[in-house]
Amino acid sequence: MELFIKELSVHYTNFDLDVHNLSFQKGINMIIGGNGSGKSTLLNGIIGYEFKHRNVLFNNEQLVLNKDVTYLPQNLNRPDMTIKDFTELTSGQNSDDLLKQFDLYHLKNLSCLNVSGGEFKRAAFVQAILENKPILILDEIEQGLDIKYKKEMFQYIKELSKERVVILNVHDLSLVLSYADKIFGMKKGKVNMTTLPNDITADDLSDVFNVPIEITTYNGKRLIVL
DSSP, X not given: OEEEEEEEEEEOSSOEEEEEEEEEESEEEEEEEOTTSSHHHHHHXXXXXXXXXXXXXXXXXXXXXXXXXXXXXXXXXOOSSBHHHHHHTTTOOOOHHHHHHTTOGGGTTSBGGGSOHHHHHHHHHHHXXXXXXXXXXXXXXXXXXXXXXXXXXXXXXXXXXXXXXXEEEOSOTHHHHHHOSEEEEEETTEEEEEEOTTTOOHHHHHHHHTSOOEEEEETTEEEEEO
């Protein structure tokens, strides 16, 4: 199972994204980089929201968005409908079990306009899961979540990724070594680092973010130190 970017370029007045021959395989593919590095632009380019040139394949055939991809953007407008109706809107599948799992069942009859940002983000994630497509693209899904729900969500994503291609960008570097199967570092519109969690070095991270970063080991686990 593979999403392959043969060619993708995006042009703005002050920014260009240029990516060629980039492979995302089954598992969690984490994209990291500083502000303005092109992480969200890359995701938008994959789904065809913005591009100059684009050739994206899934399992050696042209990517078909409505069949292959679920995309959860960083900012999603809230509709005036109940949490339950919203989570079931795009799939028609019953959401009760997932609402219970993500502590939303007691809110299911409330309007999306009347819940917190973190609660709405969890509801949007439930909607995305229920679509059950082979590619799941998440733009900063961790933003607005407290530690408890962030951990629960990423544990769930890890399980999902055993049978799906998951592509997400993150700002929280603590998630990278804990959950990523492959790491992609972006800088100035280009992917300039592709590595595995066990192979990534402090120099790799320092280069991506232009700031000294250390990696240490505690109780057998590698930790990123800012």
